[in-house]
Amino acid sequence: MLKVRKSHLLISFLLIFLALFTLNSKKIATVSRNSLIDFNSAGLKALDGISKSVKRIAPFASLREENRILRARTEILTRRIHEAELFRYENERLRGLLDFKKTAPYTSVAAQVIGRDPTNWSNSLIIDKGLMHGVRQNMAILSPNGVVGRVLEIGRYSSKILLITDTNSKVGVVIERTREGGVLVGRPDGKCKMIYIALDSDVLPGDKVITAGLGSVFPKNIPVGEIAKVGKEPGRLYKYAIVKPAENLSRLEVVLCIK
Amino acid sequence: MLFTGVILEVTVLNRIEIFGAKPDILLLLTIFTGLFFGANKGFEAGMVSGFLYDIFTIDIFGINTLVYSLTGLLAGFLNTKFFKESRVMLLFLAFFTSLFSMTLHFLFAKFLSKSLYLNLSEYLKVSAVSIGVYTALASLIIFPPLLAFYRLNEDEDFL
Numbered sequence: 001m002l003k004v005r006k007s008h009l010l011i012s013f014l015l016i017f018l019a020l021f022t023l024n025s026k027k028i029a030t031v032s033r034n035s036l037i038d039f040n041s042a043g044l045k046a047l048d049g050i051s052k053s054v055k056r057i058a059p060f061a062s063l064r065e066e067n068r069i070l071r072a073r074t075e076i077l078t079r080r081i082h083e084a085e086l087f088r089y090e091n092e093r094l095r096g097l098l099d100f101k102k103t104a105p106y107t108s109v110a111a112q113v114i115g116r117d118p119t120n121w122s123n124s125l126i127i128d129k130g131l132m133h134g135v136r137q138n139m140a141i142l143s144p145n146g147v148v149g150r151v152l153e154i155g156r157y158s159s160k161i162l163l164i165t166d167t168n169s170k171v172g173v174v175i176e177r178t179r180e181g182g183v184l185v186g187r188p189d190g191k192c193k194m195i196y197i198a199l200d201s202d203v204l205p206g207d208k209v210i211t212a213g214l215g216s217v218f219p220k221n222i223p224v225g226e227i228a229k230v231g232k233e234p235g236r237l238y239k240y241a242i243v244k245p246a247e248n249l250s251r252l253e254v255v256l257c258i259k
Numbered sequence: 260m261l262f263t264g265v266i267l268e269v270t271v272l273n274r275i276e277i278f279g280a281k282p283d284i285l286l287l288l289t290i291f292t293g294l295f296f297g298a299n300k301g302f303e304a305g306m307v308s309g310f311l312y313d314i315f316t317i318d319i320f321g322i323n324t325l326v327y328s329l330t331g332l333l334a335g336f337l338n339t340k341f342f343k344e345s346r347v348m349l350l351f352l353a354f355f356t357s358l359f360s361m362t363l364h365f366l367f368a369k370f371l372s373k374s375l376y377l378n379l380s381e382y383l384k385v386s387a388v389s390i391g392v393y394t395a396l397a398s399l400i401i402f403p404p405l406l407a408f409y410r411l412n413e414d415e416d417f418l
Contacts, residue, residue, distance in 0.1 A: 012306060012328065064294070117316050120281055120390050121364055124317040152317055160317050167368075167377050185376045189385035 045114060045128065072254050075144030082145075086210075086221045108142075108256040109134055114158065116250075123166040123186060125149070127255060130157045138217050140258040146223035147211060148255050154201065159257075163249050164224065165190050172212040173224050175203055181212055184224060186241060190250065192225060193223030197239040203230055209243050217259065283357070283394055285312065287401050289327055290394075293334025294349075295406065301338075305328045319371050326367065330360040341392025346399065353398035355390045362385040 065255040111133075115126035129135050131154050141148040141161050149169065152162040162169055173194060180201050182194045197203055207227045213220025229242040285308035309327030313320055334356050341348055365382050369375055377394025 003292070009302070012302065115315070118281075118285075119312050119316050119323065120283060120386070121317065121368070122316045122318045162317060166317070167375055170373065170374070170376075187377070188382065189389070191385075193376075 007152070027159040068253075073165060075254075079142070079144035082223065084225075107259050110240050110259070111159075111255055111257055113252050113255065121167070121188060123169075123249070124152070124164040124189075124191070125161040125163065125252065125255070127161060127257075128132075128157070129257065130155045130159050132156050132257065135159050136259075140218045140222075140233050142222060142256045142258055143247045143252055143254075145220060148247060148249065148252065150217050153258065158192065161255070164192055164245060165249055171218060171224065172211050172214040174212045175201075175227070176208040176210050178207070183210070185241075190245075191228070192241050192245060194241040195238065196209075196240060197234070199228075199237065199239055201239060203227060203239065203241055205229060207241075243251070263282045282397055283390070284307075284401075285358060286327070286330065286357055287353070287398055288405075290334045290353055290398070291402055291405055293331045293336075293356075294338055294352060295409070296335070297338050298332050300337025301331030301333075301335035302328050303331070305329070307416060319368065322364065322367050326360055326364045329363060330356055333359055346350065349398060349402060350395045353402075354395035357394040358387060358391040361390060 012141060022090045081213060093116050109129055111127035111129035114127050114128045117124040125148075127135075127141075131220075135151060135154055137154055139150055139151045141150060147164055148161040149161045149166070151159050151161040153203045163186065164171055165186040165188075167186050167188060169184075171184040172181065173184045174181045175194075175197075180197060180203065184192050184194050187193055194209060205227050209227060210225045211220060211222045211224060212219040225243040225245040227241045228244045230239060269351035272343035289301065289305040289308050298327070303326070306324055308331075309324035312318075312327070313324035316323065337352055341352060362379070362383070365377075365379055365387070367381075
């Protein structure tokens with residue numbers, strides 16, 4: 001049999017269960033985790049600083065840095081062009097049918113990704129902006145190519161982002177071509193699954209998926225991804241679609257928090 | 260060593276993704292400790308690894324501590340049952356223990372989180388098996404130097 005000290009095991013399990021069930025209560029968890037975010041981000045920022053110093057010493061470092069900045073600017077401009085196209089499309093489609101009110105422009109806070117979730121179960125990011133920079137809980141996080149996720153936990157100087165590929169994430173979406181709605185849930189393999197698609201829907205691989213704008217987190221018509229596969233689960237009354245996110249979430253460096 | 264492992268994962272190793280699977284260094288260290296040092300050490304390594312993950316992840320707080328502790332304990336239980344000098348056996352043990360760890364994680368998450376849409380068969384199909392294979396293959400690279408390091412410092416505390 002196992003040669004494990006019984007008292008040792010008992011105390012450890014008690015501690016684990018205490019942490020698991022007590023800290024999972026919302027108030028204590030929020031206070032302790034928000035403090036931990038800042039504690040972690042200090043270390044991550046220090047590491048980030050060291051890595052940047054090394055890059056500066058290395059040859060061609062300045063060119064690399066300049067290239068990075070130019071790429072980030074290009075990406076932001078691409079996003080703006082895409083947004084403009086989406087607004088124009090929306091206008092053309094609804095003009096004459098509705099007294100369409102143009103969506104209010106939103107302001108954003110740019111943030112750098114300083115850490116990623118180490119586990120294979122969750123998908124999250126840590127960004128270098130927090131309460132002090134105007135970031136608030138449940139703010140939408142976008143990248144130049146589309147939706148990234150939403151703010152889940154906030155510290156004073158950093159925040160944790162729940163990515164759309166996390167198993168706990170749910171986003172209201174529509175298929176751009178057919179305007180059919182559904183719910184996008186995350187999968188642990190880095191893709192998403194759109195559920196509750198009507199059986200008679202003619203959804204096809206390659207169709208673009210955009211945000212529905214329902215709820216108060218994500219603005220309407222932001223690109224989410226592209227349908228890779230369509231199927232029907234046995235015993236269910238709906239179709240599902242596997243969606244490849246518009247943004248490569250494992251390579252993200254800069255994001256926008258939308259107010 | 261475990262703390263260095265988690266820092267590496269948060270900053271660098273997360274970028275090495277194959278089919279959505281990331282290298283789980285702390286799981287490998289937990290399995291290694293259990294397999295080569297027994298249930299007590301495996302349990303302790305698992306507890307520290309899980310706690311470090313709980314700090315950095317957005318998962319249900321405490322779930323990683325619980326899962327990794329039990330994984331270390333299982334690896335420790337397997338310590339006396341199998342011949343560990345065989346690489347094929349180590350590959351199999353690493354695959355089996357990591358699959359156990361992920362299945363356990365899923366079951367606890369399903370029990371604690373009401374909003375989880377995923378079911379076990381889908382989880383195993385899209386994620387757990389590929390992560391298990393990844394972890395097993397990574398064990399072939401990571402275990403030999405760890406073992407050599409341990410044998411060099413046999414008198415000192417490994418962790």
